Amino acid sequence: MPGYELIGIEEKSEIDSIFDSGGGVLFRHGFENIRGDSYKTDEFERVFAKKLGTSEALAVSSGTAALRVALAAFDIGEGDEVITQAFTFVATAESIIESGATLVVCDIDETLNMCPAAMESVITSRTKAIVCVHMLGVPCRMDEIVRIAKKYDLKVIEDTAWGLGASYSGKALGTCGDAGVYSFDYAKMVTTGEGGMVVFKDLTHLATARAWHDHGHHNNPKVPRWQDTRSGPGFNYRMSELQAAVGIAQIRKLDALLESHRATSKLIEKAISTRFPITVRPSPNNSIPSHDALVIKVEDNLTAVRIRDELAKLRVSTKILPEALSWHFAGSWEHLHPLIKLMPNQTKEFKRSSKLLNNCVALPIFAKPPPDLIDSISVSLERVFGKNG
Ligand SMILES: *Cc1c(COP(=O)(O)O)cnc(C)c1O
Numbered sequence: 001m002p003g004y005e006l007i008g009i010e011e012k013s014e015i016d017s018i019f020d021s022g023g024g025v026l027f028r029h030g031f032e033n034i035r036g037d038s039y040k041t042d043e044f045e046r047v048f049a050k051k052l053g054t055s056e057a058l059a060v061s062s063g064t065a066a067l068r069v070a071l072a073a074f075d076i077g078e079g080d081e082v083i084t085q086a087f088t089f090v091a092t093a094e095s096i097i098e099s100g101a102t103l104v105v106c107d108i109d110e111t112l113n114m115c116p117a118a119m120e121s122v123i124t125s126r127t128k129a130i131v132c133v134h135m136l137g138v139p140c141r142m143d144e145i146v147r148i149a150k151k152y153d154l155k156v157i158e159d160t161a162w163g164l165g166a167s168y169s170g171k172a173l174g175t176c177g178d179a180g181v182y183s184f185d186y187a188k189m190v191t192t193g194e195g196g197m198v199v200f201k202d203l204t205h206l207a208t209a210r211a212w213h214d215h216g217h218h219n220n221p222k223v224p225r226w227q228d229t230r231s232g233p234g235f236n237y238r239m240s241e242l243q244a245a246v247g248i249a250q251i252r253k254l255d256a257l258l259e260s261h262r263a264t265s266k267l268i269e270k271a272i273s274t275r276f277p278i279t280v281r282p283s284p285n286n287s288i289p290s291h292d293a294l295v296i297k298v299e300d301n302l303t304a305v306r307i308r309d310e311l312a313k314l315r316v317s318t319k320i321l322p323e324a325l326s327w328h329f330a331g332s333w334e335h336l337h338p339l340i341k342l343m344p345n346q347t348k349e350f351k352r353s354s355k356l357l358n359n360c361v362a363l364p365i366f367a368k369p370p371p372d373l374i375d376s377i378s379v380s381l382e383r384v385f386g387k388n389g
Pocket residue numbers: 062063064065088089091092133159161162182183184185194195196
């Protein structure tokens with residue numbers, strides 16, 4: 001699974017350095033006379049941007065905050081519509097609602113990500129942005145999504161909470177659209193406990209986001225903070241130096257994490273893909289997923305649930321599919337249904353998406369897989385399908 005598996009002395013030593021040579025300053029701005037050159041949040045932003053091959057990034061307090069900040073940077077709010085996909089964590093929808101914009105949801109396709117045609121079919125004259133989500137690290141069909149967005153003059157925000165380190169057409173995920181949003185919560189590839197990052201294609205949006213996430217401060221290190229100028233409103237979504245310290249150490253581990261995920265995923269795929277009547281979730285051409293999970297599709301929901309149950313008996317937990325649909329599928333968000341704007345061709349059940357998701361099982365991938373993981377998965381599938389599929 002994710003970065004928490006590899007959390008250890010490197011993260012601790014980055015935190016220690018805040019106290020050993022940084023005067024214990026836990027705030028990203030000010031306190032120049034005591035902090036020496038300890039600017040962990042600045043440093044985390046630099047190493048993160050470098051890893052993505054982009055020039056700047058903005059660290060924030062969570063992935064949900066990163067989504068909210070991206071919407072603010074594009075001046076999206078009341079009267080605007082924002083489209084996201086039916087399969088995503090509820091945070092994506094919450095950030096749109098929180099911005100004041102109207103939440104519109106479209107179906108997914110066999111990739112289990114946004115269906116470009118379904119997205120186009122719910123565009124109206126009020127639509128301002130698309131939030132596509134690279135669920136479980138498989139890239140969305142970005143060429144088509146970006147092409148449609150251009151046609152209607154819409155912003156594309158990539159929810160890359162999953163998919164850090166994955167790529168599409170040679171570009172890091174999160175840098176194909178107008179903004180990319182990342183999460184460092186405890187279940188994600190890189191973790192800071194809580195935390196997020198946002199990148200923009202156009203650096204003027206990044207400057208707007210930087211001010212907005214910090215009460216509107218045009219942060220100027222040359223003057224005391226109270227003398228900072230401002231040109232608009234904002235909020236507080238700042239990252240703390242403690243989170244950033246952990247993030248710096250975690251980013252150094254990203255390549256190793258990705259490599260071990262890829263290797264584990266390939267081994268599982270090799271062990272099961274031809275033996276059993278399953279289909280492995282497709283990834284678009286020219287894309288490299290981050291292998292956060294290996295999703296397989298089976299004939300029906302009953303079979304998916306049986307696989308889940310057999311895996312559970314061997315203490316292998318599945319990841320989101322099929323059991324955790326309640327938090328990750330718009331059809332199950334009864335508490336948000338009054339806030340979703342349904343188009344004339346839509347119902348709140350999002351049947352097409354539901355049908356696709358219900359027949360899937362997400363197998364967990366670990367950086368340090370338990371030695372019997374592949375055997376346990378094979379045995380579970382044998383128990384459902386018989387020894388020879
Ligand atoms: C984890 C996640 C988020 C939110 O991230 P937090 O850091 O937990 O706020 C947003 N979108 C998706 C798809 C996620 O999986």
